[in-house]
Amino acid sequence: MNRTTLSLIAAAAALAAVTGFAAATAPGDDGDSAKAAARLPVERSSLLCPAPSTSDLAETAYTSYTPVSTGSGSSGKAALSSATRELTDGAGSGKGKGKADKPVLSPLKPGKPVAGESSGAESPALVGSADGNLAPGWTVQQTTEVAAGTGRGLLGVNCSAPDTDFWFPGASTAKERSDYIHLTNPDDSAAVVDVQLYGANGAIKSDVGEGIQVQPHSSVPVLLSTLTDKPQTNVTLHVTARSGRVAAAVLAADDKLGGDWLPASADPAGTVVLPGIPKDATSVRLVAFTPGDNDADLKIQLASPTGRITPAGHESLHVKSGMTAAVDLGDVTRGEAGSLVLTPTGDSAPVVAALRVVRGKGANQESAFIPATRPVGARATVADNRAKGSTLSLTAPGAAGTVKVTASAGTEGGTPVTKTYTVKAGTTTSVRPPVPAGLKGSYALTVEQVSGGEVYGSRMLDVSDADVPGVPMFTVQTLPDDRGTVSVPHADQDLSVLQK
Numbered sequence: 001m002n003r004t005t006l007s008l009i010a011a012a013a014a015l016a017a018v019t020g021f022a023a024a025t026a027p028g029d030d031g032d033s034a035k036a037a038a039r040l041p042v043e044r045s046s047l048l049c050p051a052p053s054t055s056d057l058a059e060t061a062y063t064s065y066t067p068v069s070t071g072s073g074s075s076g077k078a079a080l081s082s083a084t085r086e087l088t089d090g091a092g093s094g095k096g097k098g099k100a101d102k103p104v105l106s107p108l109k110p111g112k113p114v115a116g117e118s119s120g121a122e123s124p125a126l127v128g129s130a131d132g133n134l135a136p137g138w139t140v141q142q143t144t145e146v147a148a149g150t151g152r153g154l155l156g157v158n159c160s161a162p163d164t165d166f167w168f169p170g171a172s173t174a175k176e177r178s179d180y181i182h183l184t185n186p187d188d189s190a191a192v193v194d195v196q197l198y199g200a201n202g203a204i205k206s207d208v209g210e211g212i213q214v215q216p217h218s219s220v221p222v223l224l225s226t227l228t229d230k231p232q233t234n235v236t237l238h239v240t241a242r243s244g245r246v247a248a249a250v251l252a253a254d255d256k257l258g259g260d261w262l263p264a265s266a267d268p269a270g271t272v273v274l275p276g277i278p279k280d281a282t283s284v285r286l287v288a289f290t291p292g293d294n295d296a297d298l299k300i301q302l303a304s305p306t307g308r309i310t311p312a313g314h315e316s317l318h319v320k321s322g323m324t325a326a327v328d329l330g331d332v333t334r335g336e337a338g339s340l341v342l343t344p345t346g347d348s349a350p351v352v353a354a355l356r357v358v359r360g361k362g363a364n365q366e367s368a369f370i371p372a373t374r375p376v377g378a379r380a381t382v383a384d385n386r387a388k389g390s391t392l393s394l395t396a397p398g399a400a401g402t403v404k405v406t407a408s409a410g411t412e413g414g415t416p417v418t419k420t421y422t423v424k425a426g427t428t429t430s431v432r433p434p435v436p437a438g439l440k441g442s443y444a445l446t447v448e449q450v451s452g453g454e455v456y457g458s459r460m461l462d463v464s465d466a467d468v469p470g471v472p473m474f475t476v477q478t479l480p481d482d483r484g485t486v487s488v489p490h491a492d493q494d495l496s497v498l499q500k
Contacts, residue, residue, distance in 0.1 A: 022291035039485040041072040041136035048247035049080070049126040049159035050182035050261075051219055052144040055151065056121050060144040063107045063384035064111040065408060065444035069136040069484060072110070076132025079103040080116075080159075082142060083184060083217050085127040107134055113383060113444050115411040125219030126159070127186045130291065136484035139444065141383035145463065150178060151253025153366045154463055156475030157261035158382065162186050162245040166264040168237035169324065170354035170369055171250050173197070173225040173345065178253045179262075180221040182236060183246045185214040191244025195222060199232040199288060202322050214246055220496040221251070234326040236289035236352070239264075257358055258366040260475050265371040268350035269294070272372040275339040276458030276476055277302075279430065282365070282409070283358035284329040289321045294349040298342045300327075303395050305336050308426040316344070319351055337430035339395040339456065358471040368460075368476045375454040376403060376447045377481025383444040385433065391460040392433040392445065396423040399453030406448075407434040411441030414497045423455055433459075447479055 052060040064080065081103045104116045104126055110133050130138040140159040146152045162185075171179050185191045185390070195209035206227040214220050225231065239248045253259035266272075268291055277284060290296040295404060296319040301308045311332050319325040332338070355370040394403060402422045409416050414436035423429045434445050447457055457479035462472060 037487040037489050040488050041485055043067045043135055044129065044131045045135040046129045046161055046186055047080070047138060047140050047159040048162060048184040048186055049140060049142045049164045050157065050249050050251065052123050052142055053146055053155065053222065054121050055146045055149055057147050057149065058120060058123070058144050060118045060123055060142060061169050061384060062065045062105055062116045063113055063141045063411065063442055064107045065139050065381060065383040066107060066110040066130065066134045067137045067379060067381055067446050069133065072133040072136050074133065076130065076134035077129065078130030078134040078138065080126045080128030081106040083219050084126045097259050110134060111408060113408055113411045113442065115442060119421060125182065125184045127182045127184065127217055137379060137381055137482040139381040139383050139482065141208045141477070143461065143475065150255050151259030153258030153260060153476045154461065154473040155260050156461060156477055157249055157263060158477050160247045160249065162247050164238040164241040164245050166248045167289070167352040168250050168262055168264055169289045169352050170262055170356055171224060171235050171237045171252065172233055173228055173231050173235060175231050176255045179224045179250045181224060181239065182219060182221045182249050182251060183212065183247050184219040185216060185244060187244055188216050188313035189244060190215050191246050192242040193246055194240050194242060195227065196238045197224065197227055198236040198238065198322060198324050200234065200324055204228045208357045209442065210224065234287050234324050236287070236324045236326060252369070254367060256365065260368045262354065262369040263371050265352035265354055266373050267479070268352050270344045270350055272342040272353045273339060273395060273397050273456045274349060274355050274370045274372055275395045275428070275456040275478065276370055276460060277338050277340065277355065277357055278359060278460055279333055279335055279337040280356050280359055281333050281357050282331055282361055284332050285326060285356045286317070286329060286353065287324060287326045288317060288319050288350045288353040289324050289350050290321055290349045293321055295320050296349045296351045297345045298348065298351065299345050301341045302332055303339045303341050303397055303426055303428045305427055305429065308341065314362065316345065321495060337393060337428060339428045341397045357476065359474060366472055366474060368474055370458060371478060373456060373478035374480035376449055376457050376479050379448045379482055379484060380457060380479035381444055381446045381482055382477050382479055383491045384442050385445055385459065386442055386461065387435055387439055389462050390433055391430060393428055393430045393458050393460070394421060394423045394451050395428045395456045396425055397456065398425065400425045401455040402450040403455050404450050405433060406446045406450045407436045408444040408446065410436050410439045410443045413440035414438045414443060420450065425453065429482060
């Protein structure tokens, strides 16, 4: 192996450790080096939080947490600060500049959650980064309470990493909905983004969603109903960055059903898992879309506490290529918490999917969204859990799996506790998660796969509001692998020769 090849391996390893990208084998290798690759903690993470609300009644809590990771070093730094907020009802082209405000959050060390807050309609989007031992698995939860008005309820979202491609099945341009796609740019150069809607009959033509400019360190909310002349109840939103990268999330507000954040679905896949439908759900709507050239035929099953069952009258779903499909499943859980599992029948194309879940009846209804998600993998984390009101759902769609759940210390005090759960094959386990001893403030939950088949998870947070009695204010966040480690090829030779 010559020095050029050694240089390529060294560069790839360094890039992987910093960015979290998997390193490829060097040119000419047969893959043996990949087999010996080590998994190391990432050295830098970026997270972006959308502007939380346009309501003057909004009260927002931010909670940051980084799990303790072996091999991540003894020092690090992190901060989450304001981005300039650009307001638009169409193709945003504002030219705001990033602000150098005091950070909203400044985490100090792994294993200790930190909380901050904001209020009112002027709270901006946030841009943050973490490095060193604060980077691997860094998680920030944004939770907003809105007591009244369109979009009332508990609005929760995990602040997300920037990317270039997002799918949002479950959005809407109906008259009773006010859905905004929030685009946030963390970088020093402008991003150019295309927003495309797909309805029941295919792509919805619109020039307004093309070439949206998101200036450096800025955020642009775009009202989806301005992208089409014909309202549609169920649409799939595709966000792609022509240049640069952004974080993206949909804020969905309904006149009667309250509101919540709709996060992006996991990447298109043949088998799709949507975990954590609450036991008292009164209405569940499934929305699916296949981006490819072929149709998808899916078997619909509910992973209940006792095993997989097929909802009567909703055994399957046919999804035509490029067209959004939706089906109302009603009170599919029938008093028992569950998770939806979609599996392909025959030669079926990959799909993206999401659920809209409604709790309550009549005038006392609230809604939340559950997108398709990745398994918890090595580790997944969700912050801003309370002493009361958190429910953890764990699903093993295939073989039985065992996970370890750790409740961190609290933001203001408390001692971590750990509990292990085994989820039987094809079932969903719904539990009140462990609470730190002597808890003060809020805390984080970390879920780690111990053994067995893949486990998927979500956390539901619900709060009571004395001003709105009878309304179940709630939000659901999925628990995908945090990708806090990266595979780095093993070096068979001392790379110090490069310096000679």
